[in-house]
Amino acid sequence: MQQKIRKIFLSVLPFFAVFIPILLGVPQSAQALERRKLIPVGRTVGVTMDTEGLLVLETGSVVGADNESHEPSKGLLKAGDRILQANGEKQENKEAFMKTIQQSEGKPICLRLERNGRQKEVKITPVLSNTAQTYQIGAWIRDSIQGIGTVTYYDAENGTFGALGHGVYDVDTDELMVIHGGSVVDTTLTEIVKGEKGAAGELIGQVEMQEKLAAIEKNTETGIYGKAAAGVFAGESYPVATKAEVKKGAAVLLSDLEGKGVQAYAMEIESLEKNGGRQHKDMNIRIMDERLLALTGGIVQGMSGSPILQDGKLVGAVTHVTLADPTKGYGIFMENMAA
Structure with a gap:
């Protein structure tokens, strides 16, 4: 029986009713990819995006x-x-x-x-x-969407960033949102609802619309992308791992859930899927860190995009939680996300 999973971008906001390129088909050597270095971020942020046109939800x-x-x-x-x-x-x-x-x-x-x-x-x-x-x-329409997610990486060479590790889909139509822009803004977490069997937890916070951190330019199946000013997402750069370099075993994810800045939490990569499909469920992962389990119960909505490090390399990002067991979930290879 197939386990139910859930994308973990959108978190409930108070007062809100409801969120370089490497051309495909152009092969790159593993050596060239290894030379690319990115800053793993792990910062929880607010995301707001404007639809391209007015999206029809239903008629009545x-x-x-x-x-x-x-x-x-x-x-x-x-x-x-x-x-x-x-x-x-x-x-x-x-x-x-x-x-x-x-x-x-x-x-x-x-x-x-x-x-x-x-x-x-x-x-x-x-x-x-x-x-x-x-x-x-007699039609219900939407022109924007808001939520909470995590910035995955920043490329200091060209000022670009990637976040979430999966696309943002409209909650009513389940279609990938076509956008004409958006912003990454600061957010203040006010509550963490722990995940339980059959019910995904979530990060609850308030989006600080006046604190713009970066501009969103694209919403794709592998994440949201755009540009940020130098210094907004600072840190040490790590080489990007190829799929072949990612292995089963110990790893860490980065997230800033405790109000102490970005922290590293222990996790395991339990299995690898070299062809993870449209949703890029490339890695089966499990949270092992007792601090994180006590805080969130595992993977919760809003942690989508948390970078994963292994053996000194940036190997991927958290993308989904398994509803049957919130300590488990999925991740995308960084080779796929940063392509």
């Missing part, structure tokens, strides 16, 4: 002035659609889109949207809500 009904139920978006919009324009104008956020809907005064709106990689246009006629007394199209 609106009770109109006639007291009848209407579904203006039925058959026109689907969960996962991205609204790019309304009446020929780019919609920067939900507020701008709502203003466009109100200005329509019930006249049809032409929406340009993207679905499954293809663009199309639809016309939707807003309905005046009997209760809210505003025009509505």
Whole structure:
């Protein structure tokens, strides 16, 4: 029976309802990869990202002035659609889109949207809500996402960073979010909910939006990436291990959960998967450190991206927790994440 696992980027935030390149196909020698050095970071941060377009979560009904139920978006919009324009104008956020809907005064709106990689246009006629007394199209949308995660590495040579070790997927549509930017910001942890069998723990904190640390440029299946100013993520550089150099046995992960700065915690790499699949579950890992087990119960949401060191090399990052046993989880090879 396949064990249930969970990505561990998004942590609950108070007041929030709900988060160099090496070209693929171009072989690199192990010797060249070894020469690349990265700073393992392990810093817990807030992450906020803006969607490219407005993401449709679902559609529903609106009770109109006639007291009848209407579904203006039925058959026109689907969960996962991205609204790019309304009446020929780019919609920067939900507020701008709502203003466009109100200005329509019930006249049809032409929406340009993207679905499954293809663009199309639809016309939707807003309905005046009997209760809210505003025009509505019967669709729930999102324009951004926030959460807590961990910065994995910083490349002092070019000012780039990588974090999380997996992509950020929308919690409602389960699709990899297409973004047009975002920020890594400081965060203050206020609580740690310990993981238990069948229930992932989590880091709870407050995102400090005014304390911007880095700019997010990409959200991919292997993590989020961007640029940070020199000195933001300082530390000693470690050579990146190749897949062949990673081995079963003792390792350490880096995280700053105790309010004492980044600490090293003992763990084991129990097995290796040289072809970890789309989710890059390349390593099966287990937390061994008694301090960390007492603090978190194992791997919790928000620890995603914690760098893993072995034999003086940066070998990977924590990515998932196993719900059946929070002391166990998965990691991605650094060779895959930093490619």
